Amino acid sequence: MTQLLRVQNFNVSRDGYGAGENQSFERPFGHADPATLAAWAFATASWPNRTEPGGSRGLDDYFTRDFHHNIGAEIMGRNKFGPQRGPWQDLEWQGWWGDEPPFHTPVFVMTHHVRPSFTLSDTTFHFVNADPHTVLAMAREAANGRDVRLGGGATVIREFLDAGLVDTLHVAVSDVELGGGSRLWESPDELDDRYHHEVVPSPSGVTHHLFWR
Numbered sequence: 001m002t003q004l005l006r007v008q009n010f011n012v013s014r015d016g017y018g019a020g021e022n023q024s025f026e027r028p029f030g031h032a033d034p035a036t037l038a039a040w041a042f043a044t045a046s047w048p049n050r051t052e053p054g055g056s057r058g059l060d061d062y063f064t065r066d067f068h069h070n071i072g073a074e075i076m077g078r079n080k081f082g083p084q085r086g087p088w089q090d091l092e093w094q095g096w097w098g099d100e101p102p103f104h105t106p107v108f109v110m111t112h113h114v115r116p117s118f119t120l121s122d123t124t125f126h127f128v129n130a131d132p133h134t135v136l137a138m139a140r141e142a143a144n145g146r147d148v149r150l151g152g153g154a155t156v157i158r159e160f161l162d163a164g165l166v167d168t169l170h171v172a173v174s175d176v177e178l179g180g181g182s183r184l185w186e187s188p189d190e191l192d193d194r195y196h197h198e199v200v201p202s203p204s205g206v207t208h209h210l211f212w213r
């Protein structure tokens with residue numbers, strides 16, 4: 001069975017940024033406000049961090065509910081994992097997600113500065129210094145027949161797009177402008193030469209862009 005490489009629930013601003021500038025420990029998304037960029041997802045019944053019952057059950061919920069479906073591994077960039085740059089100053093840092101990271105699979109963190117793997121609950125983080133083809137091969141093996149999620153940020157998504165490795169993308173465009181940061185695209189139409197592209201506006205105000213090939 002084909003193992004897909006899937007981008008899911010990746011949030012960008014109207015001008016195509018997946019994160020703002022000046023990321024820090026206090027601001028994982030830099031000057032972008034995740035509560036605005038991902039407001040559509042936080043409002044759904046299937047949002048994994050939901051602490052109170054309720055939430056919407058419409059189209060947006062379909063996407064948050066699908067997040068874990070048939071995923072066996074995740075690939076992410078080092079800046080999604082944390083705000084440190086260059087050689088690791090602090091190996092105590094184990095990501096933003098606390099003792100129960102929401103991945104529940106092996107996670108391959110791409111970086112030129114490798115460090116030992118570690119496990120939190122049922123998520124193991126591996127640090128790999130390799131090209132996209134090699135990292136994808138490792139993730140596929142770890143995924144044990146299931147699909148691989150490409151979790152972002154925009155830098156690694158662009159790298160895998162350039163290498164022709166992404167099978168499906170779901171990008172949610174929010175009606176906010178960031179003006180700078182980590183950019184996925186200037187326009188979603190940039191991918192139209194390579195993918196079928198369906199634009200699905202949601203009643204919540206976010207616009208879902210679906211790409212497949």
Ligand SMILES: NC(=O)c1ccc[n+]([C@@H]2O[C@H](COP(=O)([O-])OP(=O)(O)OC[C@H]3O[C@@H](n4cnc5c(N)ncnc54)[C@H](OP(=O)(O)O)[C@@H]3O)[C@@H](O)[C@H]2O)c1
Pocket residue numbers: 009010011012017018019020023028029030037076077078079080081085086110111112113128129130131132151152153154155156157159182183
């Ligand atoms: N909008 C969303 O839905 C969403 C989703 C996920 C993350 N985010 C946000 O996006 C931001 C991070 O995105 P980003 O574009 O700045 O960075 P990123 O894609 O997370 O990571 C880029 C880093 O990955 C490493 N890397 C990339 N390609 C590599 C290769 N071929 N070999 C070795 N290492 C490689 C490099 O780290 P080294 O410098 O260590 O070598 C590079 O600086 C964060 O603010 C995060 O919170 C947003």
